[in-house]
Amino acid sequence: MRSDFLFTSESVSEGHPDKVSDQISDAIVDLFLSKDPHARVACETLTTTQKVVLAGEIRGEGIMDTEGNWAPGVEQEIEDTVRGVVREIGYEQDGFHWETLDFSNNLHPQSAHIAQGVDAGADKDEGAGDQGIMFGFACDETPDLMPATLDYSHKILERMAADRKSGKAAFLEPDAKSQVTLRFAGGKPAAATAIVVSTQHAKGYDEGAKEAELHNYVRGVVADVLPRELLTNETVYHINPTGSFEIGGPDGDAGLTGRKIIVDTYGGAAPHGGGAFSGKDPTKVDRSAAYVTRYLAKNVVAAGLARRCTIQIAYAIGVSQPLSLYVDTHSTGTVADEKLEEAIKAVAAEKLGGLTPRGIREGLGLNKPIYRKTAAYGHFGRKASGDDFPWEKTDLVDALKAATS
Template sequence: MRHNYLFTSESVSEGHPDKVADQISDAIVDLFLSKDPEARVACETLTTTQKVVLAGEIRGQGIMDTQGNWAPGVPEEIEQAVRETVKRIGYEQDGFHWESLDFSNNLHPQSAHIAQGVDASGNKDEGAGDQGIMFGFACDETPDLMPATLYYSHKILERMAADRHSGAAAFLEPDAKSQVTLRFEDGKPVRATAIVVSTQHAKGYDEGDREAELHSYVKKVVADVIPHELLNGETVYHINPTGSFEIGGPDGDAGLTGRKIIVDTYGGAAPHGGGAFSGKDPTKVDRSAAYAARYLAKNIVAAGLARRCTIQLAYAIGVSEPLSLYVDTHGTGTVDDSAIELAIGRVEKLGGLTPRGIRIALDLNKPIYSKTAAYGHFGRKAEGDLFPWERTDLVEELKAALA
């Protein structure tokens, strides 16, 4: 583990074309789970100029039968969910408008061969929805136990979106990206060396006094979000460095579900297994096991057992038990990593980290996923049914298991 270095993470706004696609896909997941908590959903979305296309495989009571026939009214509800998502984000532009965009629904029944391997039957428990590896991570760089570079990148764009929606910054349009570079000394962030913000804007905000107004606004947001001790006169700002940014969103660049997985997770500060989250129901371990791994890593750091923690889980499609569990505290642990692995095995709440055990423990079969699809799946506030994997209610149990 290095102690002195520069590190950078980026984030993208809810209006970024890939994030529009993620939010639409998760709106469909929520719609179907509200009809059938055991629904199977793998929904992919393409966004481009004045067009949204859905594709993927689904199954669920009151949604679609095995022959591909829709339940009455469901196609209309799907289209409504798509248009309402685009409207909420704020797209009312000639090149992408919630009301007039062309919509195509190509969802079809889930493969029976996948279903027979995944579903519980007889003495067979529910199996993983796919093979793969999943990672969870936590560190003590921020109050939410997230990498600081990603945490501040998200917060900049969340604040800008809030100001856009409220009218406090009416010159902003939905598409935006941010990037934060921090200098670390002795493993702790000490200074922001570079801030990059590119934001779509209203006409005329790329020159003269209006451009200066936009730049001043962005710098104020950064000053409000990033602790003042990390900013100084040497911090370099790159605000709309390419110049004009009037054409954006799906009209400026096509968007696809699952292309922003590093933004969704840890900003490059931890490994990623490769599978995206959005558009998938919680039987897909790409999603649920990654949430469980974050839950465990966060509780380990919150318990003071380590300052940094990476957890890997691995699964085979149709098999319920995980193939492996790996813990790495990067030399910051107060006990051996192998001892933490054994302690995790004693956490009864997680049901042996089987797909069903995770779903039950974290109560994942609810329509809670639209909120996850912008500004990261981790480092969020656990409120009500939302973001249950961000709770730190395993702290005492883990301490007891290691006593």
């Protein structure tokens, strides 16, 4: 591992067009799981000027039958859910307004050929919803055991959104992006060299005293979010570097579900298997296996068994057992990576019922409507509370220590 370097991660706000799409897709997942905990959902969303389009495959009791007939009232619930998400984000603009946007629902029944590979039967366990590789990661750069560059990028935008909604920063509009560059020394964050924030704003906040007010506000947020020792006189700020940002959100650029997978995960500090999360029910291992590998990696670091940990897992569609499990502690581990692999398998079998799709889903309690909250400001590094973000718990620490002692 290099110990001295610059590294950068970005985040986007809940009002970014791709994130609007992600939140709508996950709100539909939650709606269907609230009706049938075993619903199958693959919901894609397109957002553009005054338009939201849903497409994908679904199946579930009280939702839609195999012939494509909706249960009574569900179509209206879907539209109400979509408009509610857009309203909560804060879009009431001429080019994208929750109340007047054009909505199109193109969801249809799940393919029977996919269903036969995934469903459990008398002679087989539930199979993975698709083939693929998934990664989990954790490191000790922040208390959340996340890469610092991404953690701070998320928190800047989360704070700005809260201030916009409370009225403290009423000149802000929903669309925004952030980017944080840190200099690492000895493998640890030493200084912020560059901060980039581009935020949609009310008319007139691109010149004069109002522009200065916006810039000073953003600098204040950054000062609150980043540790004081990381900000120096040499930190360079780029705030709305293009000048004006009045037209934004889906009116300024089309949005699609699943286009911000690096923002969703580790900000480029770890590999990504390529599959998006939002819009998918937990039988899709793109989502559930990425969650469980984060859970396992976080517990490895929380247990003091490594300062950095990457875990890869692989599946074949219709096959329940994973094809491989790989652990890399990047030369920071206190035990051999091979020993950690065996310990993780043993602990997962004991605590989760294994690393099959069913074991992950039931062990982490994923068949619940908990996904809308994941669709902005990252799926990882969040606070586990009640049913929310169960993969962020560190309740495997003692078992991992015991298995590696």
